[in-house]
Amino acid sequence: MLSRLIPLILLVLVAERAISVPLTDASAVTSAAASAVSASLGGFTFVNKGLVGFGLIPSDFLESTGDTIGGIGSAIAVKRGTWTPQSDGTFTGRLVVHPDRGFNVDGTVDYQARRHEISFTLAPYTDTANLNFSLAQETFKLSYVNTTLEVERGGTKTSGLDPAAIRAAQSGFPAVPTADPQMPIASLVEPHLTLDIEGIALNADGSYWLSDEYGPYIYRFDAGGHIIQTIQPPAAILPVISGSVNFTSLVDPDTGRAGNQGFEGLTIDPLTNTLYAMLQSATIQDGGDDQSTSFFTRLLAYNIASPLTSAPLIGEWVVPLPQSSSGNTEACSEIHFLGNGTFLALSRDGKGRGGSSNKSSYKQADLFSIVGATDIHGTKFDLAANPIASKGKLVKGITAATYMSFVNFLDSTQLARFGLHNGSPDDETLIDAKWESLALAPVGDPVFPDDYFLITASDNDFLSTHGVSLGVPFDAGIDVDNQFLVFRLTLPSVPRGSVQTSIGI
Ligand SMILES: *[C@@H]1O[C@H](CO)[C@@H](O)[C@H](O)[C@H]1NC(C)=O
Ligand SMILES: *[C@@H]1O[C@H](CO)[C@@H](O)[C@H](O)[C@H]1NC(C)=O
Ligand SMILES: *[C@@H]1O[C@H](CO)[C@@H](O)[C@H](O)[C@H]1NC(C)=O
Ligand SMILES: *[C@@H]1O[C@H](CO)[C@@H](O)[C@H](O)[C@H]1NC(C)=O
Ligand SMILES: *[C@@H]1O[C@H](CO)[C@@H](O)[C@H](O)[C@H]1NC(C)=O
Numbered sequence: 001m002l003s004r005l006i007p008l009i010l011l012v013l014v015a016e017r018a019i020s021v022p023l024t025d026a027s028a029v030t031s032a033a034a035s036a037v038s039a040s041l042g043g044f045t046f047v048n049k050g051l052v053g054f055g056l057i058p059s060d061f062l063e064s065t066g067d068t069i070g071g072i073g074s075a076i077a078v079k080r081g082t083w084t085p086q087s088d089g090t091f092t093g094r095l096v097v098h099p100d101r102g103f104n105v106d107g108t109v110d111y112q113a114r115r116h117e118i119s120f121t122l123a124p125y126t127d128t129a130n131l132n133f134s135l136a137q138e139t140f141k142l143s144y145v146n147t148t149l150e151v152e153r154g155g156t157k158t159s160g161l162d163p164a165a166i167r168a169a170q171s172g173f174p175a176v177p178t179a180d181p182q183m184p185i186a187s188l189v190e191p192h193l194t195l196d197i198e199g200i201a202l203n204a205d206g207s208y209w210l211s212d213e214y215g216p217y218i219y220r221f222d223a224g225g226h227i228i229q230t231i232q233p234p235a236a237i238l239p240v241i242s243g244s245v246n247f248t249s250l251v252d253p254d255t256g257r258a259g260n261q262g263f264e265g266l267t268i269d270p271l272t273n274t275l276y277a278m279l280q281s282a283t284i285q286d287g288g289d290d291q292s293t294s295f296f297t298r299l300l301a302y303n304i305a306s307p308l309t310s311a312p313l314i315g316e317w318v319v320p321l322p323q324s325s326s327g328n329t330e331a332c333s334e335i336h337f338l339g340n341g342t343f344l345a346l347s348r349d350g351k352g353r354g355g356s357s358n359k360s361s362y363k364q365a366d367l368f369s370i371v372g373a374t375d376i377h378g379t380k381f382d383l384a385a386n387p388i389a390s391k392g393k394l395v396k397g398i399t400a401a402t403y404m405s406f407v408n409f410l411d412s413t414q415l416a417r418f419g420l421h422n423g424s425p426d427d428e429t430l431i432d433a434k435w436e437s438l439a440l441a442p443v444g445d446p447v448f449p450d451d452y453f454l455i456t457a458s459d460n461d462f463l464s465t466h467g468v469s470l471g472v473p474f475d476a477g478i479d480v481d482n483q484f485l486v487f488r489l490t491l492p493s494v495p496r497g498s499v500q501t502s503i504g505i
Helices: 412-417
Strands: 012-016 019-022 036-041 044-057 075-078 091-098 114-122 140-149 165-167 176-178 197-202 208-212 218-221 227-231 263-269 274-279 296-303 313-320 332-337 342-348 363-369 402-408 435-442 451-458 467-469 472-474 482-490
Touching: 036 363, 036 402, 044 114, 044 140, 044 402, 044 412, 044 451, 075 197, 075 208, 075 451, 091 197, 091 435, 091 451, 140 482, 208 263, 274 332, 342 435
Parallel strands: 012 036, 075 435, 197 263, 263 332, 332 435
Antiparallel strands: 012 019, 036 044, 044 482, 075 091, 091 114, 114 140, 165 176, 197 208, 208 218, 218 227, 263 274, 274 296, 296 313, 332 342, 342 363, 363 402, 435 451, 451 482, 467 472
């Protein structure tokens, strides 16, 4: 039933900013599956060959600690050495996934950070015929493996509670966000480090980086899930209220990252040992206090060649995010490095299944390039007193990154091939609201050596009518599955061999 990869020679659509324009000849569409969409940036032509896989983890799935697995699409990565092409044309492997801060519809909870492993089989579907929703799930089959709970120094558990307090800097670690020691929680013998994890990047030695929204900080964990390093951002990004650093996410600070708009994006350039982190939208001083002015966000680069000695900030650039027709910022939930100063950026609205309305108008894996953009690190813009884009107006003399429309998740023809849709009705086949993660794996097709699968997953916010949070049952009033989509893309900027294979790099 599910045919293997067949050449995709199709109607070519040209992507210009947010609009795709059909070139001409509709008769060029034969029996092929997808309409290819191309975008040119930095001398490369990138191609979206369409959706080839769909899968889900059900909203009520319980992981090994007994909690609802929830929110796993906040951050995903393909585990090194697991991606394996099979002789029948399928691909198997394992994802490392990371939820954010637990079920928090009724306020934040004392949720210990944890990563999960999920194995998968991808059977790329490239025909034009529409599969029904149950058959579509055969194209990307997911199976839960296990869970690792994460701890900080001394084996102390972390928390998902709002960081109402701060622990002062000590023994090589900067001051960090902590839960309020006054809160009447029995387990809270000391104020625990609080994490709201949104990005993951894996190292060759089994250690891994996580980015968070509370700090917004970047943490390095060893393979066993213990924090071994903490990176604090520049002063311009640290949240400050009434003259003091204050990490609460309940109110926007006076300067620094806006509440719940931290380091959503995290990615590594393995060839240069550079770790990149990007804010979801502008800092408060750069227009981040209003969705109509929050589109100039910041991308930071750290040198992680010898991370335990230091991970110095080596670059910072301004990235212009897309805007909706009403002028609101389509904030960015993830980035992925593509080589040559080029990145994928997952920018979107909050509409769709589990979101603010049924019909979404923007969910895209776009492209941006920092080639030719101004590096502002080490300048006055490191300080909050010097905005780069007060009220959304970019300071003269700063050249922002070049941003370009690319993969549209909402293409109705593509969604229909997998039994999915955008807009009413609000049921399990409605595309999820909050897509937040990106991972790449090589297709390994000798005819198309620059082709990769792009895997993306949604964060369902733990929304289940049969949920369990910290061992206590809850009913969130709706069942939102954790959805996964897989696209086939041509990405010529990616240095060949730099994306991990079954041999691993
Ligand atoms: C989906 O399609 C397959 C093949 O046509 C069919 O056997 C199956 O019953 C359908 N499932 C649903 C839920 O409609
Ligand atoms: C999860 O499974 C992987 C692969 O079997 C294993 O390496 C890892 O130690 C397991 N982790 C836990 C916490 O069981
Ligand atoms: C942070 O700001 C909030 C809101 O203004 C306030 O309630 C809280 O006490 C502040 N926390 C610290 C540690 O100053
Ligand atoms: C891309 O980067 C590689 C090195 O990483 C370099 O060899 C190549 O010339 C670059 N290509 C372009 C078009 O800049
Ligand atoms: C979403 O779809 C449902 C039907 O499934 C409908 O009852 C509801 O009114 C729709 N919501 C909006 C905002 O259109």
